[in-house]
Amino acid sequence: MKNFLSALQTPSELRIEKSGEKIPGRKIKLFRPDYKFIRPEGDSEIAVEKLNIYIKDQHILKDINVRIPDKKITCIIGPSGCGKSTLLKTFNRLIDNVEGVRIEGKVLVNGEDIISSGTDITSFRRKMGLISQRPCPLPMSIYDNIAYGCRIHGIRNRRKLNLIVEHYLCAAGLWEEVKDRLHTPAVRLSIGQQQRLCLARSLAVEPQFILADEATSALDPLSSKTIEELFVKLKQDYSIILVTHTLRQALRIADYVVFMYLGEIIEAGEAEQVFNHPRHELTKNYLSGAFS
Amino acid sequence: MNIRILKDRTASGVMFFLTVISLLLVFVMGIGLYLKSAPVFEEHTLKELLFSANWKPMKGQFGFLPFIMGTIWVTGIAVAMALPIALLTAVFLTEYAKSYVRKYVFPALDILAALPSVIYGVWGTLLIVPWISNKLAPHFVDFSTGYTVLAGGIVLGIMILPLLVSLFIEIFSSVPAEFREASLSLGATKWQTTKFVIIRKTMPGILAAVVLAISRALGETIAVLMVCGNLPEVPRSLLDSCYPIPALIANNYGEMLSLPLYEAALMFAALILFVVVLFFNVISRVVLYRLEKTFN
Amino acid sequence: MKFFEEKIFRFLMIVATLVVFGFVISIIWTIASRGWGAMSWDMITKLPGGGFYIGKEGGFLNAIVGSLYIVGASTILGLLISIPVVFYLNVYLKKKSKFAYIARLAYDILFGIPSIVYGAFGFTIMIYLGLRTSLAGGIIVITLLIIPIFIRSMDEIAREFPRDILDTTYSLGATRYESMRVVLRQIAPGIATATLLSVGRAIGDAAAVMFTAGYTDSIPTSLSQPAATLPLAVFFQLSSPVKEVQDRAYAAALVLTLIVLILSIAGRFITNRFSKNKLQ
Numbered sequence A: 001m002k003n004f005l006s007a008l009q010t011p012s013e014l015r016i017e018k019s020g021e022k023i024p025g026r027k028i029k030l031f032r033p034d035y036k037f038i039r040p041e042g043d044s045e046i047a048v049e050k051l052n053i054y055i056k057d058q059h060i061l062k063d064i065n066v067r068i069p070d071k072k073i074t075c076i077i078g079p080s081g082c083g084k085s086t087l088l089k090t091f092n093r094l095i096d097n098v099e100g101v102r103i104e105g106k107v108l109v110n111g112e113d114i115i116s117s118g119t120d121i122t123s124f125r126r127k128m129g130l131i132s133q134r135p136c137p138l139p140m141s142i143y144d145n146i147a148y149g150c151r152i153h154g155i156r157n158r159r160k161l162n163l164i165v166e167h168y169l170c171a172a173g174l175w176e177e178v179k180d181r182l183h184t185p186a187v188r189l190s191i192g193q194q195q196r197l198c199l200a201r202s203l204a205v206e207p208q209f210i211l212a213d214e215a216t217s218a219l220d221p222l223s224s225k226t227i228e229e230l231f232v233k234l235k236q237d238y239s240i241i242l243v244t245h246t247l248r249q250a251l252r253i254a255d256y257v258v259f260m261y262l263g264e265i266i267e268a269g270e271a272e273q274v275f276n277h278p279r280h281e282l283t284k285n286y287l288s289g290a291f292s
Numbered sequence B: 001m002n003i004r005i006l007k008d009r010t011a012s013g014v015m016f017f018l019t020v021i022s023l024l025l026v027f028v029m030g031i032g033l034y035l036k037s038a039p040v041f042e043e044h045t046l047k048e049l050l051f052s053a054n055w056k057p058m059k060g061q062f063g064f065l066p067f068i069m070g071t072i073w074v075t076g077i078a079v080a081m082a083l084p085i086a087l088l089t090a091v092f093l094t095e096y097a098k099s100y101v102r103k104y105v106f107p108a109l110d111i112l113a114a115l116p117s118v119i120y121g122v123w124g125t126l127l128i129v130p131w132i133s134n135k136l137a138p139h140f141v142d143f144s145t146g147y148t149v150l151a152g153g154i155v156l157g158i159m160i161l162p163l164l165v166s167l168f169i170e171i172f173s174s175v176p177a178e179f180r181e182a183s184l185s186l187g188a189t190k191w192q193t194t195k196f197v198i199i200r201k202t203m204p205g206i207l208a209a210v211v212l213a214i215s216r217a218l219g220e221t222i223a224v225l226m227v228c229g230n231l232p233e234v235p236r237s238l239l240d241s242c243y244p245i246p247a248l249i250a251n252n253y254g255e256m257l258s259l260p261l262y263e264a265a266l267m268f269a270a271l272i273l274f275v276v277v278l279f280f281n282v283i284s285r286v287v288l289y290r291l292e293k294t295f296n
Numbered sequence C: 001m002k003f004f005e006e007k008i009f010r011f012l013m014i015v016a017t018l019v020v021f022g023f024v025i026s027i028i029w030t031i032a033s034r035g036w037g038a039m040s041w042d043m044i045t046k047l048p049g050g051g052f053y054i055g056k057e058g059g060f061l062n063a064i065v066g067s068l069y070i071v072g073a074s075t076i077l078g079l080l081i082s083i084p085v086v087f088y089l090n091v092y093l094k095k096k097s098k099f100a101y102i103a104r105l106a107y108d109i110l111f112g113i114p115s116i117v118y119g120a121f122g123f124t125i126m127i128y129l130g131l132r133t134s135l136a137g138g139i140i141v142i143t144l145l146i147i148p149i150f151i152r153s154m155d156e157i158a159r160e161f162p163r164d165i166l167d168t169t170y171s172l173g174a175t176r177y178e179s180m181r182v183v184l185r186q187i188a189p190g191i192a193t194a195t196l197l198s199v200g201r202a203i204g205d206a207a208a209v210m211f212t213a214g215y216t217d218s219i220p221t222s223l224s225q226p227a228a229t230l231p232l233a234v235f236f237q238l239s240s241p242v243k244e245v246q247d248r249a250y251a252a253a254l255v256l257t258l259i260v261l262i263l264s265i266a267g268r269f270i271t272n273r274f275s276k277n278k279l280q
Helices: A002-006 A011-019 A084-091 A121-126 A142-152 A158-171 A175-181 A191-204 A221-234 A247-253 A271-276 A281-287 B003-043 B046-051 B065-096 B099-114 B117-139 B149-173 B177-185 B190-201 B203-219 B222-227 B245-255 B260-295 C002-038 C041-045 C061-092 C098-112 C115-129 C135-159 C163-171 C176-204 C207-212 C230-238 C243-279
Strands: A046-055 A058-068 A073-077 A101-109 A128-131 A209-213 A239-243 A256-261 A264-270
Touching: A046 A084, A058 A084, A058 A264, A073 A084, A073 A247, A084 A101, A084 A209, A084 A239, A121 A128, A128 A191, A128 B177, A142 A158, A142 A191, A158 A175, A158 A191, A191 A209, A191 A221, A191 B177, A209 A221, A221 A239, A221 A247, A239 A247, A247 A271, A256 A271, A256 A281, A264 A271, A264 A281, B003 B260, B003 C061, B003 C098, B003 C115, B003 C135, B003 C176, B046 B065, B065 B099, B065 B149, B065 B190, B065 B203, B065 B245, B065 C002, B099 B149, B099 C002, B099 C176, B099 C243, B117 B149, B117 B222, B117 C002, B117 C176, B117 C230, B117 C243, B149 B203, B149 B222, B149 B260, B149 C002, B177 B190, B190 B203, B190 C002, B203 B245, B203 B260, B203 C098, B203 C115, B222 B245, B222 C230, B245 B260, B245 C115, B245 C207, B260 C098, B260 C115, C002 C243, C041 C061, C041 C243, C061 C098, C061 C135, C061 C176, C061 C230, C098 C135, C115 C135, C115 C207, C135 C176, C135 C207, C163 C176, C176 C230, C176 C243, C207 C230, C230 C243
Parallel strands: A073 A239, A073 A256, A128 A209, A209 A239
Antiparallel strands: A046 A058, A046 A101, A256 A264
16 A cells, blocks of 8 residues: 555645544544555455356356456456456456356455355455446545445544545545535546546445456547556556457556457466467467457 | 429428327317316406315305315325335336346236226225225224225325336436446445435436326326215315315216306316426426436 | 345335235236126126116126227327327437427327316317217317327337438438338337227226216217217216116226236237347
8 A cells, every 4th residue: 555655646645644643532544544444465366267157048258267466457358249348247246237147167356256155245346346438426426426435334434534535536646636526426527537536436445456347448548548557556556457448558558468259268378478479379360450 | 393202291291280280289278278267267366266165166166275185185195105115116126126027027017007097996995995994994083984085095006106117117227237336346235226326316317207106196087086085175184085176077077067157167177287287297207308318 | 234224125125016016916806806796798798778777687888889989989090190290200300309309298298188187178179169978079089198198109119210221211212201111110019019008098098088978878870979988887887876786887897907908918918029029
């Protein structure tokens, strides 16, 4: 957390650091406050073993085996309809909401199988921040958008919420732009700001992973550049999994690349290796633009 | 000129004519009802008509208060009963239920919507009225026929259920899936998502749907007529009889021709209904159209 | 705590859905059990005989035939008027036309206006035209009543018709009038569903025909004679103090319910078939 913060040197942040040190009646150390959730130290890793997903007798994901490394940007690439988004949705089990779905195999998050066990799905989903393709601010004010997740998880103290909101809006580089209108509806923000708001909202519940489903495809080039830069900063503290259509984006920011085709993982490895020396014919063709 | 283009033009003209004519129906209806009810305005002020409880048509006294109050009571009970049921059912069907559940519930709602008003009336007299008279009322009053405000409210509530549920389902399912995913991925439960995101997002639509259902309930005639008791007095409790406006019109329309002022008064009753329903409909439809637009 | 809340509301939702289901079953069961006992072949094949209203023999064929006359005629008239309107709204007007917006709003409003108001309005028009309560009056009012239903339910389906297909026909040199045939083919199942829906509404409506069609014990032979209808048969006979006459009301209610049930199930069947075709 500390190094991530040092990357953000905005004056307002220094101000909270000072002002937040003492809250009457209890000691709160800022940025390591006794918020209920703090990103756990140590590895956060996803390991997928023999994952098969069927939706209404259609075999969507076939025998997926992959490890997602800690604190890296992992890009999942591949032509449309190859199961990228399905894989991403399996990671936070939003796939459960799909009608007629059947899941076989294991998805181990920090060694715990999230598919079979009767995991408390809500506290588990908290660990997986999701950024969707179209930014979707919840129908409330900017402030409440950030505070929503914290309130859900039981933080009601107004003072703490103020700190959290400011902190994560800063983290998403949005604070300066919105600090004067925190209580206006979030839909009035521009689309690029909305996406950063969504990012801040996910960060506010202290996830370990950030899942982004083509998070920049609806944005203008400038906003998507801002988001990309944020991702690069964030990877010091979070594992980021990015589904993307744009190869160039993957080239720019990926540390690790997974190439999928028709529901199978064709190739996975370090970005440099996959991009420069693809082992598989299909990967080669895809990278050279033979099919999209 | 080309015969084909001539055909096209003619068709266009005919269609435009038909469209405009059918649209004019709204205005013609309003104007017609107003002209017909005009005589009653010459003898009484609007205030007297709306707020007096004196209803003695033979003596030329037309106070609509008992009927207006009867309508409001019955409609109020109907909405109070139907709204929670409809909201919960709609949430269940859109957010929770598997598709096979929907496969059984939708036809049931279809049937509920399709049943004629008179059938509801028969059901009400056979089941609800005796139930109130024998089981419920003895706890509170000495005697009740069962033909009460409450009976009317219950029957009417069931009648507006299918309308409310189908409107709610339409509204809820117009919310893009991303909103649900955004909230769920923060660790919210389904109900929290529904409460804080879906219902909040669709609040204007929900209100519009309720207004629409109210306006449907206001005009319902035969079923209410059959179970309400039809006493021209302002009801004081749920177990009093009442006499809603549509029932008044239906019961008296044939026999009033001898008294011109009576006819005008009944037309005024129809005009009240028309104006209120028109007003409610315009508001709620405009809101619903807006909502549809923002999501598409 | 939040899981507790979740469980409670889940439970309430299931209860609410079951309550809705329960109402349907209760209504149908009540009508069926009371009506079935009173039902006989004579009921639906005979006219009311002498002394019918004090419990002597006879049936309510007059009401069945009267309802069929009114509903049949007004459905045909309604279709003749509303199909061109739907085409005008969807083929001739532009997608974002202001006029179309206002027209749709107006039809939605007309759809919401209570049938008793239609009845009262229809009655004044009839007096204005010098008509008495008659078959013709009933047909006119019911036609007015179902036109908005026709238009809005057909329009819902026609709106989903992709405009690209229209552009394709235009680019082949067809006029708008000629390309209507393509649209007609596509929305035919929609027209069928709308018709069933409207017929169901028309046959069950009592308030509008009360003053306009009147009531009679015989089958009308011309448009100027009054006609009986099923809902009114139920309503009038139920208000009789004689038990036999009340029983006939229950029998008539059963007939009415059966007709409406069949229409509703058929409507859903067609919609399902239609949407299946669309997916493929």
